[in-house]
Amino acid sequence: MSWSIERKLPLLVSALLLIVGIALLSVGYGEVRRAARQLADDRLTRADSAIANLFQTAQQRTRLTTLAKDSALAAFLTQTTRRSRSRNLVLDAMRRIVTDTLSNSALELLDTAGHALLRTGRFAAAPSVLSVLAGDSTVVGPLLRRDTTLYYAAAAIIRRDGRLIGSVQQIARVNLNERTRKALTGLAGGDVAYLLGNMAGDPWTDFETIIPAPPLSVRTSQRPIRYERGEAKRAAATVIPGTPWSVIAELPSRRILAPARAYLVTMAPIAALIVLIGAIIAWWGSHRLTTPLREVTMAAEAIAEGDLDKRVDVYRRDELGRLAASFNIMAEHVARSHHRLEGEVARRTEALEGTNAELESFSYSVSHDLRAPLRAIHGFARILLDDHKTQLDPEAQRLLGVIDQNARRMGQLIDDLLAFSRLGRKEIAAAPVDMHELAQGVSEDLRRSEAEQRESLDIRIDPLPPALGDRALLRQVMSNLMQNAVKFTRGKDSARIDVGSRPDSGQTVYFVKDNGAGFDARYADKLFGVFQRLHRAEEFEGTGVGLAIVKRIVQRHGGRVWAEGKVGEGASFFFTLPAAEKPAAEKANARSG
Amino acid sequence: MREAVEILLVEDNPEDAELALRALKQRNLANQVFLCRDGAEAVDFFSKNNGPDPKVVLLDLKLPKIDGLEVLRRLKGDARTRSIPIVVLTSSREEPDIEQAYELGANSYIVKPVDFDAFARAVADVGLYWLLLNHPPQ
Numbered sequence: 052m053s054w055s056i057e058r059k060l061p062l063l064v065s066a067l068l069l070i071v072g073i074a075l076l077s078v079g080y081g082e083v084r085r086a087a088r089q090l091a092d093d094r095l096t097r098a099d100s101a102i103a104n105l106f107q108t109a110q111q112r113t114r115l116t117t118l119a120k121d122s123a124l125a126a127f128l129t130q131t132t133r134r135s136r137s138r139n140l141v142l143d144a145m146r147r148i149v150t151d152t153l154s155n156s157a158l159e160l161l162d163t164a165g166h167a168l169l170r171t172g173r174f175a176a177a178p179s180v181l182s183v184l185a186g187d188s189t190v191v192g193p194l195l196r197r198d199t200t201l202y203y204a205a206a207a208i209i210r211r212d213g214r215l216i217g218s219v220q221q222i223a224r225v226n227l228n229e230r231t232r233k234a235l236t237g238l239a240g241g242d243v244a245y246l247l248g249n250m251a252g253d254p255w256t257d258f259e260t261i262i263p264a265p266p267l268s269v270r271t272s273q274r275p276i277r278y279e280r281g282e283a284k285r286a287a288a289t290v291i292p293g294t295p296w297s298v299i300a301e302l303p304s305r306r307i308l309a310p311a312r313a314y315l316v317t318m319a320p321i322a323a324l325i326v327l328i329g330a331i332i333a334w335w336g337s338h339r340l341t342t343p344l345r346e347v348t349m350a351a352e353a354i355a356e357g358d359l360d361k362r363v364d365v366y367r368r369d370e371l372g373r374l375a376a377s378f379n380i381m382a383e384h385v386a387r388s389h390h391r392l393e394g395e396v397a398r399r400t401e402a403l404e405g406t407n408a409e410l411e412s413f414s415y416s417v418s419h420d421l422r423a424p425l426r427a428i429h430g431f432a433r434i435l436l437d438d439h440k441t442q443l444d445p446e447a448q449r450l451l452g453v454i455d456q457n458a459r460r461m462g463q464l465i466d467d468l469l470a471f472s473r474l475g476r477k478e479i480a481a482a483p484v485d486m487h488e489l490a491q492g493v494s495e496d497l498r499r500s501e502a503e504q505r506e507s508l509d510i511r512i513d514p515l516p517p518a519l520g521d522r523a524l525l526r527q528v529m530s531n532l533m534q535n536a537v538k539f540t541r542g543k544d545s546a547r548i549d550v551g552s553r554p555d556s557g558q559t560v561y562f563v564k565d566n567g568a569g570f571d572a573r574y575a576d577k578l579f580g581v582f583q584r585l586h587r588a589e590e591f592e593g594t595g596v597g598l599a600i601v602k603r604i605v606q607r608h609g610g611r612v613w614a615e616g617k618v619g620e621g622a623s624f625f626f627t628l629p630a631a632e633k634p635a636a637e638k639a640n641a642r643s644g
Numbered sequence: 645m646r647e648a649v650e651i652l653l654v655e656d657n658p659e660d661a662e663l664a665l666r667a668l669k670q671r672n673l674a675n676q677v678f679l680c681r682d683g684a685e686a687v688d689f690f691s692k693n694n695g696p697d698p699k700v701v702l703l704d705l706k707l708p709k710i711d712g713l714e715v716l717r718r719l720k721g722d723a724r725t726r727s728i729p730i731v732v733l734t735s736s737r738e739e740p741d742i743e744q745a746y747e748l749g750a751n752s753y754i755v756k757p758v759d760f761d762a763f764a765r766a767v768a769d770v771g772l773y774w775l776l777l778n779h780p781p782q
Contacts (some may be wrong), residue, residue: 420735422758431663
């Protein structure tokens, strides 16, 4: 499919714009997305560290450790009697801690067996969460669940003189409600949600309700990763120092990618608009570019078809304008030289026509005026012979006979000369000619006229390909050559004439070969001249025009003619003619049609 | 009053005329021959002729004053002379002459042979044919 430049150019430009637009959009989208994710990741890590600090239990643990070292507690535990006074002292110390730290917690004083000896605070006590106590510092236990509440225990060991005598344990409840969750989310800003739970597994909470524990990979990953919880989310975890807990900050992917989507929504129509405007500009530019080109093309075609006066109407200052101007100048030159040539041809034709007319009147005069006196010479010589024979002696009669003969011969010469001159003017009506049939026709005529005088005349005609030419003229060529062959073999006992052909680069070489008198090869070029004869008149009759006529006809057909021969060994005459390949196909068509 | 003319010979060349007359005489056709030496005489002959029309006109083409084709045109263009047979007898075997002669209404076109025997035979045959064999309209 071939499209015009006018269509191809804007299509190409639009395609390029489209590709560039899509590339820019996708690169931009990718960048925005990456930046948004980076931002979200930063936020998640910051949010993590913020809440980890919020859950700092250091102060609480310090107080608990301090409480465990209080002498009142040790005294209470070592006293076996009169505990009431020291019991009040212990409760006072314990209450102080509860008020100072977590309001919704309880404190228990345990003996070495883990039995609670004293208890304070509002929170209902749970069984001891510390099965093993070691070291002197406070240990925070894992989050525990009871129905819908979440709590934990922290405990410190009480010693006296290095000996373990009991422990103090604080049990605190984690506040789970919407307010807590919203407060925390507000703290981190935006849509960040927090999850809290044990690093080891359940229970977990989002600070409003109990939820299933997130996968281990999320619980332990410090770097933000992607995971599914209801929807796609991005989350980062951090360990709360001094506890076995982990807190996770998470953001829905949807919210993270919102800016990227917003970018796409804003930029896509702008890109589409740019492509559209680009396409329109490309179409307009291409139109402006190709219109003058089309004008020039059409003008060139018009000139090619012969309308030499066609010009281009393009008035611009750029290259196209120059092209049009140059084209017009060139067309002007072409038209001018064409007209000059036409004039020249007309003048020459006129001159040629004049010459032709002169030649025609000349040959007319020859034809008419030369014959009349000849007729008179011949006629009166005959009358003399017919009417006054008795008064003429034999010598006079012989002389009159010579006059008679020469007058006839002169008549023949005039006729031949006229025929030869007519050939130069005759139009050649070229058509496929069956040369084989033509040669056979000539051969039959010759046999008929020679049959009485000759005992053996062997004429062999090979299959001959058709030629392109004027049938009547080509018959004359064949007839003249074959007549010559017959004439010059008269002296032979067994005359043999061969007619044949061979192809020669688009043409056909035809030949007529005889085994007759032949000729001296030195005079081969003289054979075809008018009135040129290589034999004496008594030997072979003829005016010397036959071969000149052959040469002129063959040349007018665009062919060549030449001869080969040797005295006493025969002669061969060759002539070329354009081959006619078409007749076979035409015949086939005619048959099928 | 002269005798009725049967053959009108229009020929400017005296030798050709003599040879033609001789050929006709040999067949006893010469008595009724009238000779015109040029085209004008031929045209004149017809304008003054009161007697019956000649049975045939032997017309050369190359004639002084009025040439043969013009004579032919006038005779064939005139209603009174249109039916007279005209045989063109000329040296010219040029194609244009032959075509034009027939176009103008010539009844025959004969090229004068150089050979006297052939010429004599042709003239005599033409005379015999038109005088004895041909039946003109009455």
